[in-house]
Amino acid sequence: MTDGKSIFIDTTKCTACRGCQIACKQWNQRATEKTINLGNHQNPSDLSYNTWKLVRFSEIPGEEVTWYFFPDQCRHCLNPPCKDAADRKVKGAIAQEEKTGAVIFNSKVKVKPADFKGIREACPYDIPRINAGDGMMAKCTLCFNRVSGGMLPACVKTCPTGAMNFGDRKEILEKAKKRLESVQGKYQEAMLTDMDDVRVFYLLVDDPKKYYKRAVADNTIGITRKAALKRLLQPLSMFG
Numbered sequence: 001m002t003d004g005k006s007i008f009i010d011t012t013k014c015t016a017c018r019g020c021q022i023a024c025k026q027w028n029q030r031a032t033e034k035t036i037n038l039g040n041h042q043n044p045s046d047l048s049y050n051t052w053k054l055v056r057f058s059e060i061p062g063e064e065v066t067w068y069f070f071p072d073q074c075r076h077c078l079n080p081p082c083k084d085a086a087d088r089k090v091k092g093a094i095a096q097e098e099k100t101g102a103v104i105f106n107s108k109v110k111v112k113p114a115d116f117k118g119i120r121e122a123c124p125y126d127i128p129r130i131n132a133g134d135g136m137m138a139k140c141t142l143c144f145n146r147v148s149g150g151m152l153p154a155c156v157k158t159c160p161t162g163a164m165n166f167g168d169r170k171e172i173l174e175k176a177k178k179r180l181e182s183v184q185g186k187y188q189e190a191m192l193t194d195m196d197d198v199r200v201f202y203l204l205v206d207d208p209k210k211y212y213k214r215a216v217a218d219n220t221i222g223i224t225r226k227a228a229l230k231r232l233l234q235p236l237s238m239f240g
């Protein structure tokens with residue numbers, strides 16, 4: 001596989017317009033959902049089988065109220081733990097696209113509830129979702145069908161502020177590092193999230209937990225293939 005593609009999401013430029021959320025839903029023809037007013041800017045409340053991109057909103061009260069916007073989606077891990085989990089139980093349910101590196105859920109493979117539980121729990125960002133009715137999983141595809149035709153992912157194309165950046169991984173990593181350097185004078189806690197392990201990463205300027213509890217990988221679950229393999233080998237080592 002080549003270095004593939006990456007998305008860099010610069011949250012300092014995000015205004016929470018939710019254009020990316022709507023563009024994702026439109027391009028991928030996902031059904032609308034009944035939602036409730038949560039008393040804040042976020043809607044719906046969580047990702048779902050039909051919502052692959054969600055602009056999360058967090059408000060921190062204090063002397064000066066601060067808002068944090070986090071456009072959440074699959075990070076397209078370089079060595080995806082969801083695929084490791086799926087390969088054990090439901091062969092062919094998850095694949096990695098050769099040119100982009102996108103992690104793709106096979107829309108024709110049914111997954112049993114118990115197997116899906118293992119797949120969802122393997123994801124350090126809690127991304128996989130399932131349609132309980134037919135056992136089909138779904139999530140962001142990195143718009144590989146657009147990208148293979150020379151177009152930008154729908155979310156990137158629609159972003160009016162430059163918060164969403166897409167391109168060859170090497171160039172996007174360079175762009176993100178330069179942007180990090182340029183904001184570090186103003187924001188001492190500025191960071192790029194898990195960029196060595198994932199294709200979709202973020203520039204944050206404060207404690208990641210203030211944005212969203214899974215803004216960075218939950219390392220009690222494990223992000224690396226090494227960690228995933230260790231888990232896979234556990235049952236064998238019990239007999240060794």
Ligand code: SF4
Nearest residue numbers: 074075077082103123
């Ligand atoms: S973020 Fe989760 S669903 Fe996406 S590739 Fe990584 S493990 Fe799989």
Ligand code: SF4
Nearest residue numbers: 014015017018020159
């Ligand atoms: S389209 Fe851009 S500015 Fe609007 S919510 Fe998405 S990332 Fe933020």
